[in-house]
Amino acid sequence: MTRKKGLLRLYVAGTAPNSVAARDRLSDALREEEPSCEVEIVDVMETPERALEDHVLVTPTLVRVRPLPQTQVFGNLSDRQALERLLEPLRRKGRIK
Numbered sequence: 001m002t003r004k005k006g007l008l009r010l011y012v013a014g015t016a017p018n019s020v021a022a023r024d025r026l027s028d029a030l031r032e033e034e035p036s037c038e039v040e041i042v043d044v045m046e047t048p049e050r051a052l053e054d055h056v057l058v059t060p061t062l063v064r065v066r067p068l069p070q071t072q073v074f075g076n077l078s079d080r081q082a083l084e085r086l087l088e089p090l091r092r093k094g095r096i097k
Contacts (some may be wrong), residue, residue, distance in 0.1 A: 006037030006090040007065040011056045014045040018076040022060035025077035029087065037090050062086065 010026055012019035023041070030039065044051040044059055051057075062073045064086050073082045 004066055006067060007040065008037055008090075009040045009042060009054075009063045009065055011042045011044055011051055011054075011059050011061045011063070013059040014043060016059070019060045021076035021078070022062065025083070026062060029077075029080075029083055064089070 008026070010022060012022060026039070030037075042050050042054075042056075044056070051059075054063075056063075058074050060074070060076060062077060062083070064071045067089050071086050073079070073086050077083050
C-alpha cells in the first residue's frame, strides 16, 4: 500500500515582504527536516482565482492539505510554534524524516 505524501500549500502575494519572509521561513524549516512532502507555492497575484476557489483571503497563508485535518497558519511564519504544530503530523507519519 502506497502512502500519500504530505502536501503543503503556501499562498503568497508576489514579492511582498511578508510573502518573501514566509517562503524563506518555510524553506528553512523544511531544510532542517529533510522533507519528503510536496510543497506547492500559489502566487495569488498571478492566479487570484485559485485563492478564491480555495477560500484564501489573507496572504501569506500556509495550508497543510495532507494529512487531514487541513490546518492553516496565517502571516509570515515568524511564529515558530504555530509552524511546528502544522508540521508535526507530517513528522509523526514519517512524511518528514
